[in-house]
Amino acid sequence: MDGHIKNEQVMAEKNGFWDRFNQNSFIKNVRKHWMLYLMILPGIIYYIIFKYIPLMGSVIAFQDFQIFKGLFASPWVGLENFKHLLHYQDFHEVLRNTALIALYQLVFQFPAPIILALLFNEIRILIVKKTVQSLFYLPHFLSWVVVGGIVFELLASQGIVNAIREMLGFEPILFMQEEAYFRTIVVISGVWKEIGWGTIIYLAAITAINPSLYEAAVIDGANRFKQTIYITLPLLLPTISVLFLLNIGNFLELGFDQIFNLLTPMTYSVGDIIETYVYRAGVLQGQYSLTTAIGLFQSVIGFALLWIFNRLARKSEQGLW
Amino acid sequence: MKQSIGERLFQIFNYTLLFLLAATMIAPLLQLLAVSFSSPIAADSKEVFLIPVEFTLDTWKHILQNEVLWRAFGVTVFITIVGTILSMLFTVLTAFPLSRKDFLLRKPIMLMMVLTMIFNAPMIPFFLTVREVGLMDSIWALIIPGLVSTFNMVIVRTFFLGIPSDLDDAARIDGCNEFRLLFQIYLQLSKPVLATIGLFYAVGYWNTFKTAVLFLRNPDLWPLQMRLRAFFTSEEELAAVDLIMGDFDFNTTTLKAATIIFATIPIVLVYPYLQKYFVKGAVLGSLKE
Secondary structure: OHHHHHHHHHHHHHHHHHHHHHHHHHHHHHHHOHHHHHHHHHHHHHHHHHHHHHHHHHHHHHEOOOOOOHHHHOOEOOOHHHHHHHOOHHHHHHHHHHHHHHHHHHHHHOOHHHHHHHHHHOOOOHHHHHHHHHHHHHHHHOOHHHHHHHHHHHHOOOOHHHHHHHHOOOOOOOHHHOHHHHHHHHHHHHHHHHHHHHHHHHHHHHHOOOHHHHHHHHHOOOOHHHHHHHHHHHHHHHHHHHHHHHHHHOOOOOOHHHHHHHOOHHHHHHHOOHHHHHHHHHHHOOOHHHHHHHHHHHHHHHHHHHHHHHHHHHHHOOOOO | OOOOHHHHHHHHHHHHHHHHHHHHHHHHHHHHHHHHOOOHHHHHOOOOOOOOOOOOOHHHHHHHOOHHHHHHHHHHHHHHHHHHHHHHHHHHHHHHHHOOOOOOOHHHHHHHHHHHHHOOOOHHHHHHHHHHHOOOOOHHHHOHHHOOOHHHHHHHHHHHHOOOOHHHHHHHHOOOOHHHHHHHHHHHHOHHHHHHHHHHHHHHHHOOOHHHHHHOOOHHHOOHHHHHHHHHHOHHHHHHHHHHHOOOOOOHHHHHHHHHHHHHHHHHHHHHHHHHHHHHHHHHHOOOO
């Protein structure tokens, strides 16, 4: 229903645009507002060179790309690279790691800021709220190199975590070298870094809720908990749904920086993800076509998930489009 | 207002939990700060808990005399200042026409730019393109390939759209052209949003890492984050430190801690300003149109 109206609007806008275009008013427009065209020119050139040309360059996934022949002379091989991938042991492992870590992030990292925002909302003393919030926002601004360094230092054999373990009478553990801990460390460090930042949008949405709703609920005898469950949370749902969709589109893109800075050769078997693998096999070893095929595969999965979940979201709430 | 016992208990629980979690946000940095001022023996024998043990400045003296680190610091300062200025300029110049109703190509160009937020190119074609452009092993590789952030551009455009158009008419009657309209009127009115995206860009440039990994083979050009990473991972660099150690009172544990703090100090220094503006920006960017 909503989508239908939207479609009509888009059609109308399109018609308007082409009508004006056809009336040759485009040239008039350029003449009259040539400064606007001049202003946007550098931006357009930037987007073409660094966004669209690489996007078009993805076609090397269907080639046997050779750097000296270039894009136009390299032979086309159809789906050969993708077929190769399916039988490729490394790819299975990397894909499994990526999907698992992505799933853990979705389950733990996505809801964390929602819960934190609800807890923030229960703090009544403004100065306490502000102070606590500023502490929570800080890690967002640190680079993953720094956070990775912090994690390695704190979890090292002489680090504070092992110091505490020793005090409690446990054996020290080399956390960063053990496969069993890697994904947990990825999730915890991710939550630590981004949980505070993630609350901002939810807090803004909570502020926008009409206070009279709460007043009415109080008169009906709802306590704070019930107000949260029956008013705040339902009214946050559209925000949650939009952020979920934005997230799901990048489902398999875990962020190169984080994994790259936490990974050691000892943990490759559980932590090597698409992006780190593509970097090593593609950028360092020059298997351009194969790794582009992996990248393209990743994008297609992301877009498919976005499309599916957007359809689902449109049925109940609102989608992205 | 009266509170039930349950609510009061929850309040106590909530405050305790949030204080503890907030403490974990800052405690790791304080711990490393303490380690960086401790003697290496104390640091390695797990005696340091948030307060330096056997206080010494040797680690910091060594760090602050490390030319390689200062060189990387210089590269980062350069790309942060030059990059932020260029990015702001490109962003504003792109956002302004896209906010003008007179601009006929406004919709298709906006669509073309926003689409790149959903479809971003895989790493390898991006890498090959940047190499083809000739930016390999150039300091500009840290700036130009990521010059405009679509997110920031949308923030600025949204802000421009909110400026009342009466101003335009007044300006036009005064014979003000579009460049002057942008630079003398719109930008003057947009200072808070410019501060926001300026800080976003600056932090982004300060934390530049991936582009350096991809495009810089020459260690002389490495920015601070890349140098830190090399310092954490490469044994040779740490060994070189051990060789010259001699009488000094530091080791790789305290040095690593100090370099982490070194790279964090500038962020912490601008943090109060950051905080003033970023909340606004993060919310503005999420507005849908």
